[in-house]
Amino acid sequence: MTQKTGILYGIGVGPGDPDLITLKAVKILRQVDIVFAAASTKNDHSLAVNIAREHIPDRAPVVRLKFPMTRDKSETRKAWKAHSQTIIAELEKGRNVAFLTLGDSMTYSTFGYILKYVQTIAPHLEVRTVPGITSYQAAAARLNTPLVEGEESLMVVSGAQGGHRLRELHAKPENVVFLKAYRNVTDIKAAIDETGNYPCCVGVKSCGHPDEEIINDIEELGRRKPDYWTLILTKHANNNGTMKDASTTTRKEGGLDPRPEAGKT
Ligand SMILES: C[S@@+](CC[C@H](N)C(=O)[O-])C[C@H]1O[C@@H](n2cnc3c(N)ncnc32)[C@H](O)[C@@H]1O
Secondary structure: OOOOOOEEEEOOOOOHHHHHHOOOHHHHHOOOOOEEEEEEEOOOOOOHHHHHHOOOOOOOHHHHHOOOOOOOHHHHHHHHHHHHHHHHHHOOOOOEEEEEEOOOOOOOOHHHHHHHHHHHHHOOOOEEEEEEOOOOHHHHHHHHOOOOOOOOOOEEEOOOOOOOHHHHHHHOOOEEEOOHHOOOOOOHHHHHHHHHOOOOEEEOOOOOOOOOOOOHHHHHHHHHHOOOEEEEEEOOOOOHHHHHHHHOOOOOOOOOOOOOOOOOO
């Protein structure tokens, strides 16, 4: 008789606030046999694990897979493949596996790479992807600012190459979200100014985490030490400027704040 294989669940745990994990993710986490998450080779931190921690049963080991922080694609491919094989070995033993990612599991996510390798190396294995709330949805909610309305469009781009994508595509979208903005804030701001189409722009750092910040002055954000957990929301000329009016800098200034003061580690 052939052994029953396990299921791989790719789970987006949301952007930071532990209350923004979905019920579906929680229900699955309570039942899995082992949990994987990406971590840097420099340390063992996994924000995704911290967010999901209270829902992971004690019996389920948590394994942090180390990924080299390098631009050398062959190095990263090697790591993805090796880690996928580690996960496949668990699935072949009949264990149900969760792979955690921050925000949504299909948005600039490490799970996308694992998924490709698992489907290529072991196409007989079952994979179920569980979506999560993205960082930019949380940021828009934090700013009480709609991302899109009526017939508008929204472009989500990587800021890893600065304002390059906006310079190419700015004639089209009314609203633009830059993820991975941290190293290139100054060039992104320059591209926003060049197009002249987006007078409203706001930086949001560590949305939903205890060190959350709303940065209305993007030039000032550009002068700061780059922080990976940074995104920029921009809106077109017809916007009524509500984002700029969001002058509070931290949620601690008032209102309901149910978040535990958990650190990043
Ligand atoms: C590799 S992408 C991952 C995106 C994630 N899967 C999502 O759905 O939001 C990493 C980038 O997402 C953004 N990001 C993720 N979490 C964030 C947060 N809590 N606050 C602000 N930006 C965040 C930052 O721009 C960061 O550089």
